[in-house]
Amino acid sequence: NDTVLDVGCGEGSVTIPIAKRVKKVIGLDSSPKMLEYLEKRANENDISNIETVLQPIEEISYDEIGDVDVVVCSRSLNGIIPIEEVLSELNRIANKYVFITIFGPENKKIEKDFDRELEIKTEDFPDYNYFFNILFNMGIYANVERFDLNNYREYESIEDAMDNGKFRLDLYSNEEKELLREYLERILTFEDGKYFNVKDKADWVMVWWKK
Numbered sequence: 001n002d003t004v005l006d007v008g009c010g011e012g013s014v015t016i017p018i019a020k021r022v023k024k025v026i027g028l029d030s031s032p033k034m035l036e037y038l039e040k041r042a043n044e045n046d047i048s049n050i051e052t053v054l055q056p057i058e059e060i061s062y063d064e065i066g067d068v069d070v071v072v073c074s075r076s077l078n079g080i081i082p083i084e085e086v087l088s089e090l091n092r093i094a095n096k097y098v099f100i101t102i103f104g105p106e107n108k109k110i111e112k113d114f115d116r117e118l119e120i121k122t123e124d125f126p127d128y129n130y131f132f133n134i135l136f137n138m139g140i141y142a143n144v145e146r147f148d149l150n151n152y153r154e155y156e157s158i159e160d161a162m163d164n165g166k167f168r169l170d171l172y173s174n175e176e177k178e179l180l181r182e183y184l185e186r187i188l189t190f191e192d193g194k195y196f197n198v199k200d201k202a203d204w205v206m207v208w209w210k211k
Contacts, residue, residue, distance in 0.1 A: 002069040005093060008057055008076020011037035016045060018072070024049045026068065030056040058082055062092040073100045075204070077131070084134050091140060097210055102128050104146055104203035111166050114183050118176060128205040135209070142209040152201040154194040158184050161195055 002022045006015045009027035011034050019025045019042070027050055029035050035052045042050045053065070057080055071094040080086055090098055105127060115121075128144060135142045155161040161184050162169065162177070172180065188195040 002096070003067075004070045004072060005065060005068045005090075007060065007071065007073040007090065009038060009052075010034045010076075012041050012050075014072060014074045015050060016041055016047065019047045019050050020045075022049075022070075024051065026051045026053060026065065028053040028055055028057070028060065028065075030054070057086060060086060060089050060093075062089055065093050067095055068093055069096045070094060071098045073098075075101055075103065078102050083131070084138070087131075087134060087140075088138065091138070091209075091211070094211055097208060099206060099208040100131070101147075101204050101206045102131060104128065104205040106199070106203040108166050109199045109203070110187060110197055111168075113187075114167065114180060117183065118179065128207060131207050135207070140209055142207050145206045145208075147204045147206065149201055149204065152196055152198050154196045155188070156194070158188070158195065161188060165200070 003024045003026070004018055004022050005026045005028065006018065007028050009015045009029050010031075012027065015025050015027045015038060027035065027038055029038075029052070032054055035054055038050070038052060042048070055064075057076060071090045073090070077083065077086065077100060132142055132144060153165070155164065158181055162180060165184075167180060169177065169180075184195075188197050
């Protein structure tokens with residue numbers, strides 16, 4: 001019987017499974033194309049309890065959304081500048097719980113290590129402790145859980161690793177791309193027809209609190 005707000009819902013990777021278990025989900029995103037995909041997926045799954053809102057996360061407000069039971073933000077708050085204002089509105093909107101997942105310190109590890117070899121400064125999003133401290137100063141005493149994700153990425157070839165890793169290929173020179181090839185040949189393991197590195201996986205942290 002709960003209502004849920006999915007902030008930064010994208011094409012619905014979280015929205016769709018949640019909608020099957022609750023009364024109503026509001027999917028909020030700043031991309032019309034993403035909301036179009038979400039609505040298409042909802043129709044394909046015969047789901048009719050999803051409402052979409054086209055709006056930047058920075059502009060979210062209680063006055064527009066109103067009360068919901070649970071707020072979910074899956075990897076959508078990294079990089080938000082007026083973060084304290086957004087967190088305050090999300091806390092006001094939620095009646096029961098707020099769940100936020102953000103990238104952890106080991107996210108994009110092999111990409112960051114390569115940039116360090118090139119002596120390129122990597123611009124990181126604020127860490128989870130930044131969110132925790134802001135919430136603490138707001139009088140919200142949040143729980144922090146780090147997900148132990150065992151699935152690492154696998155590649156068909158070195159070229160596949162270059163193309164489908166999270167490297168900034170468009171910013172690399174031809175010489176740097178050749179160095180990247182050598183770096184991947186050095187750090188990737190080849191086994192059972194696949195290239196992989198056990199550190200090449202997502203790192204997520206969940207920050208959540210009960211109202």
